[in-house]
Amino acid sequence: MTETSSRPDNAAQLRALIERWAQAVRSKDVHGVLAHAAADIVTFDLAPPLASTGPDAGGLQAWFSTWQGPLGYEIHDLRITAGGDVAFCHFLTRLSGTKIDGQKNDVWFRQTLCLLRVGGQWRIAHQHESVPFYMDGSYRAAVDLEP
């Protein structure tokens, strides 16, 4: 993990927030995942649409319910940059688990989290998750990449 920050306390707070958030994803805890989201969070998700605004507890619950048991959710190459009240983090996520139909999944994707501190609390104001796609004319999402 690399931290670029003139405010080391903020970077430590953000590292802890991301660890709690990732742990909530692993245990499919909708409330825990959304606990750090701003009310007007703008999300660029893995799935369409292009963008959405506001926490989507129903959508997250529906997605969690497509998986058996807990999720693998490893965070790699985390980099945190924190100012006084504005911060951004980016990392690679390895998501793994077994779908309800028995299909095993293991995919790496990219994540950017942008945060704002309001009333002393860091809130995720923007989340961007993606995989790239192959520019060979196939337009296939590159869900088979590893770092």
Add this chain to the structure above:
Amino acid sequence: MTETSSRPDNAAQLRALIERWAQAVRSKDVHGVLAHAAADIVTFDLAPPLASTGPDAGGLQAWFSTWQGPLGYEIHDLRITAGGDVAFCHFLTRLSGTKIDGQKNDVWFRQTLCLLRVGGQWRIAHQHESVPFYMDGSYRAAVDLEP
């Protein structure tokens, strides 16, 4: 455009930077595009790999050379959040143009730019560009979406 900032001057600087940067893309000016990039910029690009570090002038020149004439590069729903020395921006981009082989392209994608001010100059420390993909089993990149 929405600006969430306790530092209005910073938001204005960033808005101007993004406009210069977009204009450089439109005119396929490699130097202009990379003028605002940090030396250790971490890029999550539309195309593989998952991540790369450092400005890639050669890759950008090669990509520009696949297009005839200037590019359409509209920025929509820009939102700028600026602290003292850390900022993030997200927006939707409409990229259009004609490839060397005559194929016309017109695609919307998502962008997040994360910036750091060093020595009084804002630098793009992280850039994340993507389209979502269809979760219908096809794994097709969703290059046909509109906001």
